[in-house]
Structure formats: C-alpha cells, structure tokens
Amino acid sequence: MPTATELAAYSLAAQHPVTRTWVADDVRRVLLAEQHALDVELATDLGIATVRAERFAPGHPPELLLNRWTPVGDLHAMLSMRYEGGDATKPFVDATPLTRPVGAGDLQALAEAARREYGVLEPRYVRLWSAAPIGHFPGTGVDRRFMAGLVSELRSHLTSPPELRFAPAKDLANYPRAVAAYEAIDRAHPGHPDQAKIEPAENLAESVEAGLLFDVLVDGEWAGYVCAFVNEETLGMPAYVVRELILDPAYRGRGYGRYLPTLLTEALPDERPILLGVIHANNRSALEAAKASGRIDIGGWFQVPL
Numbered sequence: 001m002p003t004a005t006e007l008a009a010y011s012l013a014a015q016h017p018v019t020r021t022w023v024a025d026d027v028r029r030v031l032l033a034e035q036h037a038l039d040v041e042l043a044t045d046l047g048i049a050t051v052r053a054e055r056f057a058p059g060h061p062p063e064l065l066l067n068r069w070t071p072v073g074d075l076h077a078m079l080s081m082r083y084e085g086g087d088a089t090k091p092f093v094d095a096t097p098l099t100r101p102v103g104a105g106d107l108q109a110l111a112e113a114a115r116r117e118y119g120v121l122e123p124r125y126v127r128l129w130s131a132a133p134i135g136h137f138p139g140t141g142v143d144r145r146f147m148a149g150l151v152s153e154l155r156s157h158l159t160s161p162p163e164l165r166f167a168p169a170k171d172l173a174n175y176p177r178a179v180a181a182y183e184a185i186d187r188a189h190p191g192h193p194d195q196a197k198i199e200p201a202e203n204l205a206e207s208v209e210a211g212l213l214f215d216v217l218v219d220g221e222w223a224g225y226v227c228a229f230v231n232e233e234t235l236g237m238p239a240y241v242v243r244e245l246i247l248d249p250a251y252r253g254r255g256y257g258r259y260l261p262t263l264l265t266e267a268l269p270d271e272r273p274i275l276l277g278v279i280h281a282n283n284r285s286a287l288e289a290a291k292a293s294g295r296i297d298i299g300g301w302f303q304v305p306l
C-alpha cells in the first residue's frame with residue numbers, strides 16, 4: 001500500500017498542464033496528500049469498513065468495502081467502492097489515483113479488475129479521472145467536469161451588463177425562490193435532476209456566515225443566487241469553489257450566466273487565486289456559460305460501463 005504522499009505524486013502527474021502553472025507542485029503535493037490520506041485509511045480501517053457495509057451492503061463482510069491497491073497491467077489503481085450521492089442503489093467503483101495517467105488501452109483491464117474485486121456488489125461503472133477533454137475515450141459515459149480559472153484573469157474577462165449586479169446575502173430569505181427555480185428547470189429538462197441539485201440550506205448558511213453567498217440582482221430585483229466556499233482539497237489547489245449558481249427562470253435565456261463568474265470574482269476576497277466549479281458534462285448550457293466566462297475545462301471524470 002503506498003503512502004498518501006506517494007498517491008499525491010501520482011495524482012499530480014494526471015492533472016491538466018495549465019493548472020501546474022497556477023500552483024507550485026510542492027504546494028499541491030502537500031494538499032493532495034492530505035486528501036489521499038482518506039484513501040489509505042479506507043483501505044486499512046476495518047471500523048470504517050464495518051460502518052459502510054452496514055449502510056450500503058448489509059449481509060456482506062466489512063472487508064469487501066475496503067479500498068484495494070490493485071495491479072492492472074503495467075499500472076496500479078486505488079479501487080474504491082462508492083455510491084452516488086450516498087444512495088445504496090447507485091453503486092460504482094472509483095479508480096483514482098493510478099500510478100500513471102489513464103489511457104484508452106487501460107479501460108478494459110480496469111473494468112475487469114473492478115468486477116473481480118467488487119462484482120458481488122453489482123457496481124454499474126468504473127469512474128476514472130483524466131485531464132483529457134470530453135469524448136476523448138470512445139464508448140465511455142460522461143460525468144462531472146472541472147471548470148476553473150485564475151481569479152485575477154476572470155475579473156477582467158467580461159464587462160457585465162449595467163443592470164446585472166451582486167449583493168451579499170444577509171440571510172436565506174430567498175432560498176424558497178431558489179428551490180422553486182430548480183423545480184421549474186427540472187420540469188422543463190427531465191435530465192437536470194441528475195446533473196445538478198440545489199445545495200442544502202445549511203450549506204448556504206455557512207456561506208452566508210463567511211460572506212460568500214450573493215443575491216443576483218437585475219435592475220434591483222432578485223434574480224438568483226451565486227455562492228462559493230473555500231476548499232483546498234479539490235485537485236490540491238487553493239480555490240474558491242462555486243457551491244451554488246441558479247437564475248430564476250424569468251431571467252434565464254438572456255445570456256446572464258456567462259457574467260456571473262465575473263461578478264463573483266469581483267466580489268471575492270483576494271485570499272485564493274483560483275475559481276473552480278464542477279459541472280456535469282451533459283449540462284451543456286452551464287458548460288458553455290462557464291467557458292464564455294473565461295474558465296477552462298481542466299479535466300473530469302468519465303465512466304466505463306460494467
């Protein structure tokens with residue numbers, strides 16, 4: 001079993017080359033090692049495995065829920081049993097990190113390893129990370145993409161329309177309106193609930209306390225929420241991560257989405273150099289808005305069906 005520091009080195013090698021210019025490698029290795037310490041713990045701690053087995057796989061031995069450092073051809077993979085959104089009916093196998101960046105020739109062998117190690121739990125797919133663009137691996141399913149940019153560059157990328165402004169949210173008085181906005185989008189786009197869900201109120205309350213939840217205003221009227229939080233575990237980069245971004249349906253279709261990251265970066269303190277958001281690859285409108293704002297796709301997950 002490798003150490004968390006060794007896993008961090010493998011993860012760093014798989015990152016988008018542009019991001020290697022944003023944060024020094026030695027900084028990222030430390031942050032990635034903190035993140036991968038949990039992977040090592042999940043491979044060795046039978047107590048945690050017991051709790052996970054009781055929740056997700058009752059009747060199966062706890063050892064089955066341990067992570068596995070598994071040889072796959074000329075590489076090793078950290079295989080881990082996961083469940084989408086903590087839903088026991090949606091099992092999959094995560095295969096991250098690997099001892100080198102994944103290639104198309106590795107996919108079949110990784111799928112076979114996942115079946116061998118966790119097949120009794122009937123996982124639906126293997127999830128892998130790659131800095132390669134969407135569609136790079138034929139025959140795979142899409143998952144979430146990481147859209148990021150330097151705060152300093154995003155601030156000057158676009159000039160926002162004069163009627164569009166941000167105001168720090170003092171409370172969650174408009175949260176029911178945000179919930180209604182999600183419900184309206186879900187009705188219009190049946191695939192949307194699998195792509196994005198509104199953040200729980202308690203998470204947004206944390207951002208209110210931190211001064212990182214903003215009301216979107218159009219001509220002074222409430223039009224949506226944009227929210228961020230501080231995170232140094234996502235890809236080992238000190239970043240502001242977009243926690244929520246929603247426009248009321250009455251204000252959608254006007255092209256405002258592309259300006260929201262600009263306004264957000266203008267409102268953020270100068271404490272983190274990067275703005276990062278996670279968007280499902282099937283949410284094309286959100287991806288296009290993120291690209292138009294100046295953010296770039298720095299990689300994401302893809303799925304190998306089982």
